[in-house]
Amino acid sequence: MEEKLEGIMSRYQENEGNLISILQDVESEFGYLREDAIYWISERLDVPPAKFYGVATFYAQFHLKPRGKDVITACCGTACHVKGSERLINSLLNELSIPKGEDTSEDLRFTVEKVNCVGACSIAPVIIFNKTVHGKMTPDKLKKEIKTLKGGEQQQVENSE
């Protein structure tokens, strides 16, 4: 871990303006903001960890808990909302057995995250599977995509056996 963090630190000068940029890099390196990583950087920069916590919890982009291997992003923009995104999200949470109030399945396989708007409103409703944008989503298309995702997992298991 330290090596990776050194790498991140070397990209930034030690000034406060880069605090968000550092967190963004930590997030993309580890998938979420590891607590030990934050303590490490805090000590290194002599900035209290509370400051990092304050910034990290302010912005929607940062996550304090590990996230699933597959990330499914559901757009909750106005256009998607009026075109039925709520039902799609409920069926996602249901199909992927994500506990109530959580966004990640217990086996850390899937994360379903809601975002305000991905700006692809003319093809609403929009669901993003691991960074690939799928527009004009329907419950049927959604089921197919989930099947593919789950199928990929099975295949991997078979391959490793």
Add this chain to the structure above:
Amino acid sequence: MKKDISIKVCMGTGGIAAGGVEVMSSFEKALAGAGIKAAVQKNCSMHKVGCRGFCARDVLVDVTINGTKATYQYIKADMVERIVADHIVGGAPVDEWLVKDDYHTFHDKQVKVVLSDCGEVDPEDIDSYISRGGYEATKKVLTTMTPQETIDVIKASGLRGRGGAGFPTGVKWDMAIKAPGPVKYLICNADEGDPGAFMDRSVVEGNPHAVLEGMIIGAYAIGAPYGYVYIRAEYPLAVERLHLAIKQAKERGFLGKKILGKDLDFDIKVKLGAGAFVCGEETALIASIEGKRGQPRAKPPFPVQKGLWGYPTIINNVETLANVPYIMRKGAAWYAGMGTEKSKGTKVFALTGKILNSGLIEVPMGIPLKEVIYDIGGGIEGGRKLKAVQTGGPSGGCIPSSMADTTLDYESLGKVGSIMGSGGMVVLDETDCMVNIAKYFLEFTKSESCGKCIPCRVGTKRLLEILTRITEGKGREGDIDLLETLSSDVKTSSLCGLGQSAPNPVLSTIRYYRDEYEAHIRDKRCPAGVCKDLLTYSIIAEACKGCTACTRVCPTGAITGEKKKPHVLNQDLCIKCGACFETCKFKAIRKV
């Protein structure tokens, strides 16, 4: 005969989602094929273009042969081979895949300034922009005009901030040039946070150099050596193209030290927003660039006096800046010739929701709303009736169908209780519940409230609680009055624009749809059939054919029955998800 052929493939976020990458590579493959290569490739160019507005028809492909352009819609990779064989080699367009009349009506009433090069230039190639007159404005301004003259042109053009507030851009710049300070900053706000809006994304994706050019001219005018583009991290393609554009502009000497050999240094850095709607507020945006929590502060001092790192700072929206090079090139009078007396020029809107032709449009200010909905937008989806148009996102309001004559300019929209906002325009039809829409926006503002001032932090939460109980059938007599009083308190006492405008969706829906609120509260009924808790699903025995389709989609097993006999729905098990209603082909499910 020698043929001059150009192929343009739409590769905005919409185009890529529809398979643009595959379409491009199919073209490459097909063109490289034996025979074709020799016949056409020499004079054939293909490039990607940004959003051309009509994303619902993607992938859109333009094939131009000797100046004659044909546009194809809904193109998939497997259709490319035939286009190449019949059209590019054979010279006969594939008629059934071409765009139809509605594509042209979509464009006819539009006037494109900001979007004039979007969909034409290759956003990843500076030469493509230069070949259409790009960076000419920069040369003209830097070599023949003083900063004050530049500001005077912008002032005369009547350009107003396109981010929402509509503050005159020239006046803002004038304040900046007069502000004393050793350093000044120019920030381009590309943190488009309104749900239901994608103007800024499309402009940055489709023509990033126009935004850079606007920034260079702005920097020259106000004397700022440093610029930032604060852009949403949720727009990966826009970020990538912006970085590339900055790199290319530096290589050509449009950015960096001694631009065009003149005494102007200007450098642009890209800062990724980390996802906070409130950062659209100027002082919050500045705090965010400084690496802090994006919380606004009281004004004055205004950013133009004390902004980023304490120095005078100007913040302009993407669309505002993208207008600048065109104004400098064609003159203030040309720009001021469009629009209304107080709202000049054109405005880009993201036309979405229940509209037939959804997409990105640019219209002259002052165009009546109904022309946008029925002529450009082609009317409502599925032949349903227009109910309202929501403009301005969470800070805006709803314009009811009875007021479709309203013209689109800052003043008229304000009069009907909405705002221009950044340009989101969501069309609602008769199946949309206005209380639900108000609740949706309050959910948004509640979670995006930064929490610094109490009226906004607590007020939005309380507003949402009241709206939630109304949609759950637990509304009380007097709730409407309570919503109105609380709304006006939140509006008048919140610190920043977020809180001051958060109650707008509530107030405007109460103003025009009070009866709908009353139906929810008194009759425990949702007239539009949206609010789950107020709905009951049942099976009409006479209409049910016993096809069992509904039993298969019901997630809770609430529907039972034998094949070919009427089914029964157990109300105790029903979770009102509506799956049966949508699945039934015989209209045997009743929703009341």
